[in-house]
Amino acid sequence: MLIISGSLTFAPADREFVLEKLAKVTELSRRDAGCVEYWWSEDLESPNTFRFFECWDSQEVFDSHIAAPHETDFGEHVLPLITGATATMFSATPHS
Secondary structure (H helix, E strand, O other): OEEEEEEEEEOHHHHHHHHHHHHHHHHHHOOOOOEEEEEEEEOOOOOOEEEEEEEEOOHHHHHHHHHOHHHHHHHHHOHHHEEEEEEEEEEOOOOO
16 A cells, blocks of 8 residues: 655645645545545645645556546646645555
């Protein structure tokens, strides 16, 4: 299992556009094969900073996800607006 967590920060002027794009990419990403968990939330102590958490069955399904049209659209339109970012990737073994 692959887990990615972190945050993206944006300028206040971009907030509404970013929220719209986050809602859309979340809806579509949750439908991607191998998606175990996928969410965004705003940091209560840092306005316009959005924290994310993703969990995928494998590196291969994550690679397919980031190549999907909704993810490339997000990358093209939202990533250039980032004013700050953090990210950490983990590998995990499911516990049954």
